[in-house]
Amino acid sequence: MTRPLVAIRSVSRSFGEFQALKQVSLDVRAGEVLCLIGASGSGKTTLLRCINQLTSIDSGGVWLDGELLGVRQVSGRLHRLAPREIARQRLKTGMVFQRFNLFPHKTALENITEGPVQVQGRKPEDARSDAMLLLRRVGLAAKADAYPAQLSGGQQQRVAIARALAMKPMLMLFDEPTSALDPELVGEVLSVMKELARSGMTMMVVTHELGFAREVADTVVYMDHGAIVEAGPAAAVLGSPREARTKSFLSAVI
Amino acid sequence: MTRFSLFVAVTTLAAVATARAAELPETIKQAGELRLTVNSTYAPMEYRDPSTNELVGLDIDLASEIAKRLGVKIVWSETPFAELIPSLQTRRADFIISGISDRGSRREAADFIDYLTTGPQFFVLAESAAQSATDLCGKKVGTTRSTSFPIEIEKWSKLTCEAGGRPAVQYVPGENSIDVRNQLKQGRIDAAVQGSETLPYAQQQEAGKYRVVGEPFSTGYQGIMFRKDDAALREVVTHHLAAMITDGSYKVILDKYGLGANAVRQPLMNAATQ
Amino acid sequence: MRAEPTLAAGFPDISGMTVARRARWRRWLAAAAIVVVLAAIGRAFANGQIEWSYVGRFLTAKVILEGIVNTIVMAVLAMALGIVLGVAVAIMRLSPNPVLRSVAAGYTWLFRGTPLILQLLLWFNLALVFPTIGIPGLWSGRAVDLMTPFLSALLGLGINQGAYTSEVMRAGMLSVDAGQYEAAQAIGMGRLRALRRIILPQAMRVVIPPLGNEFIGMVKATSLASVIQYPEVLHNAENIYYANSRVIELLIVAGFWYLLVVSVLTPLQMLLERRFARGSLQITR
Numbered sequence A: 001m002t003r004p005l006v007a008i009r010s011v012s013r014s015f016g017e018f019q020a021l022k023q024v025s026l027d028v029r030a031g032e033v034l035c036l037i038g039a040s041g042s043g044k045t046t047l048l049r050c051i052n053q054l055t056s057i058d059s060g061g062v063w064l065d066g067e068l069l070g071v072r073q074v075s076g077r078l079h080r081l082a083p084r085e086i087a088r089q090r091l092k093t094g095m096v097f098q099r100f101n102l103f104p105h106k107t108a109l110e111n112i113t114e115g116p117v118q119v120q121g122r123k124p125e126d127a128r129s130d131a132m133l134l135l136r137r138v139g140l141a142a143k144a145d146a147y148p149a150q151l152s153g154g155q156q157q158r159v160a161i162a163r164a165l166a167m168k169p170m171l172m173l174f175d176e177p178t179s180a181l182d183p184e185l186v187g188e189v190l191s192v193m194k195e196l197a198r199s200g201m202t203m204m205v206v207t208h209e210l211g212f213a214r215e216v217a218d219t220v221v222y223m224d225h226g227a228i229v230e231a232g233p234a235a236a237v238l239g240s241p242r243e244a245r246t247k248s249f250l251s252a253v254i
Numbered sequence B: 001m002t003r004f005s006l007f008v009a010v011t012t013l014a015a016v017a018t019a020r021a022a023e024l025p026e027t028i029k030q031a032g033e034l035r036l037t038v039n040s041t042y043a044p045m046e047y048r049d050p051s052t053n054e055l056v057g058l059d060i061d062l063a064s065e066i067a068k069r070l071g072v073k074i075v076w077s078e079t080p081f082a083e084l085i086p087s088l089q090t091r092r093a094d095f096i097i098s099g100i101s102d103r104g105s106r107r108e109a110a111d112f113i114d115y116l117t118t119g120p121q122f123f124v125l126a127e128s129a130a131q132s133a134t135d136l137c138g139k140k141v142g143t144t145r146s147t148s149f150p151i152e153i154e155k156w157s158k159l160t161c162e163a164g165g166r167p168a169v170q171y172v173p174g175e176n177s178i179d180v181r182n183q184l185k186q187g188r189i190d191a192a193v194q195g196s197e198t199l200p201y202a203q204q205q206e207a208g209k210y211r212v213v214g215e216p217f218s219t220g221y222q223g224i225m226f227r228k229d230d231a232a233l234r235e236v237v238t239h240h241l242a243a244m245i246t247d248g249s250y251k252v253i254l255d256k257y258g259l260g261a262n263a264v265r266q267p268l269m270n271a272a273t274q
Numbered sequence C: 001m002r003a004e005p006t007l008a009a010g011f012p013d014i015s016g017m018t019v020a021r022r023a024r025w026r027r028w029l030a031a032a033a034i035v036v037v038l039a040a041i042g043r044a045f046a047n048g049q050i051e052w053s054y055v056g057r058f059l060t061a062k063v064i065l066e067g068i069v070n071t072i073v074m075a076v077l078a079m080a081l082g083i084v085l086g087v088a089v090a091i092m093r094l095s096p097n098p099v100l101r102s103v104a105a106g107y108t109w110l111f112r113g114t115p116l117i118l119q120l121l122l123w124f125n126l127a128l129v130f131p132t133i134g135i136p137g138l139w140s141g142r143a144v145d146l147m148t149p150f151l152s153a154l155l156g157l158g159i160n161q162g163a164y165t166s167e168v169m170r171a172g173m174l175s176v177d178a179g180q181y182e183a184a185q186a187i188g189m190g191r192l193r194a195l196r197r198i199i200l201p202q203a204m205r206v207v208i209p210p211l212g213n214e215f216i217g218m219v220k221a222t223s224l225a226s227v228i229q230y231p232e233v234l235h236n237a238e239n240i241y242y243a244n245s246r247v248i249e250l251l252i253v254a255g256f257w258y259l260l261v262v263s264v265l266t267p268l269q270m271l272l273e274r275r276f277a278r279g280s281l282q283i284t285r
Helices: A042-053 A085-088 A108-117 A123-138 A155-164 A183-198 A209-218 A234-239 A242-254 B001-020 B026-031 B056-070 B079-090 B149-162 B177-186 B196-205 B231-247 B249-256 C025-049 C052-059 C063-093 C098-113 C116-124 C149-175 C180-184 C191-228 C232-244 C246-277
Strands: A006-013 A016-029 A033-037 A060-065 A073-074 A077-080 A093-096 A170-177 A202-206 A219-224 A227-233 B033-038 B046-048 B073-078 B110-118 B121-126 B142-144 B170-174 B191-195 B212-214 B220-225 C132-135 C141-142
Touching: A006 A042, A016 A042, A016 A060, A016 A219, A016 A227, A016 C052, A016 C098, A016 C141, A033 A042, A033 A155, A033 A209, A042 A170, A042 A202, A042 A219, A060 B001, A093 A155, A093 A202, A093 C180, A108 A123, A108 A155, A108 C191, A123 A155, A123 C149, A155 A183, A183 A202, A209 A234, A209 B056, A219 A234, A219 A242, A227 A234, A227 A242, B026 B033, B033 B079, B046 B056, B056 B073, B056 B231, B056 B249, B079 B220, B079 C232, B079 C246, B110 B196, B110 B231, B121 B149, B121 B177, B121 B196, B121 C232, B142 B177, B142 C025, B149 B170, B149 B191, B170 B177, B170 C063, B177 B196, B191 B196, B196 B212, B220 B231, B231 B249, C052 C232, C052 C246, C063 C149, C063 C232, C063 C246, C098 C149, C116 C191, C149 C191, C191 C232, C191 C246, C232 C246
Parallel strands: A033 A202, A033 A219, A093 A170, A170 A202, B033 B073, B142 B170, B142 B191
Antiparallel strands: A006 A016, A006 A060, A073 A077, A219 A227, B110 B220, B121 B191, B121 B212, C132 C141
16 A cells, blocks of 8 residues: 555644544545535534644644654654744645635735745746746636736635645645635636646545535545544445435535 | 123112102902912022922022012912023013023013022033133033023133134033033033032032032123013012111021022112123 | 516605705805804914014024924934834734743833833933943943934934834734735745735735824924934924024924924825735725
8 A cells, every 4th residue: 555645643633622623534645636524613624724734733643745744753752843844844735725815915926926936946937937837727827917806706716726836735735715706706716626636636625515526536524523424435425425424414515 | 790880770779669669569469479480490599309399499588588578478380491581471470580690682571680690600520630611622511501501601612712722612402400410420511501509509419529610701690580561569579689688688598508609789680791 | 578576556766856965054154163263363373472573584594494304314214213123023022932022012011101201311311320331342432422312312212113113013914814824824934934025015004004193203203302402393493492582483483394294294105005005906095
C-alpha cells in the first residue's frame, strides 16, 4: 500500500467545552478527490483547517507528504514548530475559502502573483505569465486587471482558486467553496473544480453540493458531532449508505 | 533719574495729595472689598508658600496693610504676568501691585506709584568662572521673556559688550523665573537676569547656590499701577502708603523680605526713566 | 392568459401626480436668524477695543511667518514620528508574545495618561534628572545640549502622538476581516509580511480619517511647545505682545494662521481618503 499523501491519526480538538474533533483518523491518497459532508458543527471544516494549520490540534498527528505537521518529535516528546516552519509547511497546501478572501486592494492578477513573488521569491515577470495562464485556465483572462469588488462572486472564487494554484501546492483544500454564491454562479466554480480534479490534483472538499460529490469525488466522508460516521467510495456512501445517521442526513438534504 | 525730575515727581504728588482729603471711590466702599490680581510666581514679591500653599509676599503684605487702613478686605486672584495690564484695563483688578516695573512703554495704559527700587541683575551658579559683568559678554544669558528684561539685556549688551569690541550677549528666553533658574542649573544658560528684589529670596532658598555678578545694570522702580481715569483711588492709596513710610511699617515689611535696601523715601509717580 | 397579478379595487393610480415641495419658510427664517446673529457678532468685534491696525501690521511679520513655518515643520515631523511609533506599538500590542504586548500596553498607558504639556516640560528639563546622557561606549554628552527646544518638542509631541496613533492603528487592523489574515497565511505568509502586505494597506482606509483628524490636532498641539521656547507661531506672537501689550491683536494674528493651515489641510485629507478607498465600490464623494 503506497504511503497516503495525508495521514490523520487520532486528531482531537476542543474549543472550550465544545469538542469539535474526537480522535479522527483518515487517509487521503495522492490524486484522490475526497468530499467531506455533514451538518454544521460536525467538525468537517475544523478537520480541513487542521491540515493547513489554521486551526491547531490538541492531540493526535497529521502527516502531509510524510512530514508531521506543526510539531517535532524529539525523544518521546512533541515540540511545537516555530511560526516560520509552520508557514513553510503551509506552502504544500492551497486553500479556497467560503468567503473567497481575495485581497481587495489588489487586482485579480496581483492577488495571484502575491504569493509566488513575496513568499516564494519568484521573478515578477515569470509569476505574471504563470498567473495569466491560470486565469485563462479558470476562464478569467479578460479580468486580470479587475479589482475583486468589480467581480461577481463566482468570478472572485475562480480567482481565489487560481491564487491557491499559483503556489503549486500538492493538495487543495476547499472549505464550502460555493456556499456563499448565488445559485446561478455555482456552476462556473464547480466546473473549474471538476477540471482540476480531472487534471489529477489531490482535493479535499467540504461541501453541500452532493451532485458534485457524486460526479467527481472518489471518496465521501460523512461526519457528525466531531467523528467520522461513514467513509467510502462516493457512489456507495451517497447511493447506499450503511449507517442510519448517514441515511437520515442524506434524506434531509435531498 | 535726575534730581530735577525727582523733585517734580515729589512735588506733583505732594500737591495732588494735599489738595483734598483722599476718599475711597464709592463702588469700592459699597463693595467693602478691593479686587486685586497678581502673578504669583515671583518670590518674594508674590508667591505661594511651598509648604502651606498660601499666597504670600511683599506686595501681599503691603496691599493688606493698605487695605486695613482703608477699612476694606482684599479679594485676590492670580494671572500670568502678561495678563496683568489687561486685567487692569478690563477692570478685573482695581489696581495692580505685582512686582511690575514702572516703564515709559507701560504709561500709555496706566499711571505708576513707585514704591520699591529695582533693577535687572546678573547672577550665576556659585561655581561659575564669571567674576564681573563683562565676563558675560558672548555668553548665554536667560531671563523671563514676558518681562522688560530681554530689552534691558540687549541695551546693556550693546553699550557694554559690543561698544567695547566684545561679542554680544546671547539671549535665551524662559517662561518664568523658576524656569530660568532651572535652565541655569542645567547649564543651558551661563547666567540669568532677574529683578534685584528677587535675589535675596532665591539665595536664601538655595543657600550658596547662586552668586550675584556686578550691580543692577539699570535702576528703576516697581510701581503700583492705576488706570489713568482712577485718580481718586490712586490718591487715597498713595496717601496711606506715604503714611506707612513715615510711621515705619513700610520698612518693617521690606526688612521681613530682606529688601530694606530697596526702600523709597516717599511714593513717587511715574518716576522711572526707562 | 395574462401573467400579471390580480389587483383589488379602492386604490387609485396616482402615478401621474407629482410631489409638491414642502414649505421652506422655516428654513429661511432660521437662516435669517443666523445671519442676524453673525452680523451682530461681527459688528461687536468691529466696535470692540481691538486695534485692527496692529493685526494688519503683524499678520505677515517676519517672525510670525517663521513661526507658522516652524509650526508646520514640527507638526509634520512629530506626526511622522507618531505614526511610525503607532504602527510599531500596534503590531506589538497584537503580538502573540506577552512581553511585547505588555511593553506596548505600558507605553500607551504612560503617554496617554499624562498631559502633553507635562511631557514637554519633562523632555526639555531632562538634564535636571540626567545631566549627561549617551550610548555606552559610543558617545556621551550633556543632556542640556541635546535637548534643544526643537528636539524636546519633537520627542514630546511625537512620542505622545504615538500612544494615540497606536490605538487608532490597532482598531484599524482589527477592523480588517479575519479571513484576510487567514488567506495570507494560507499562501505561506508569516505574520509580519501578512501585516505589511495585506492587513496594514487595508487598515489604512479605516485609519486615514482619524489620522487626518489627529494631524489637524497636532498642528494646534504644537502651540504647547511655546512653553519650552520652541519658536512656533504662538510663541513668536507672545513675544510681540509681551513687548507691546497688544494681547488680543496678536492672538488674532496667530489664530488666523492656525485657521488658514487647518482649512487647507481639511480638503487634502479628503483627497487622501479617496486614494485609499481604491478597490472598493464605495467611492466617497
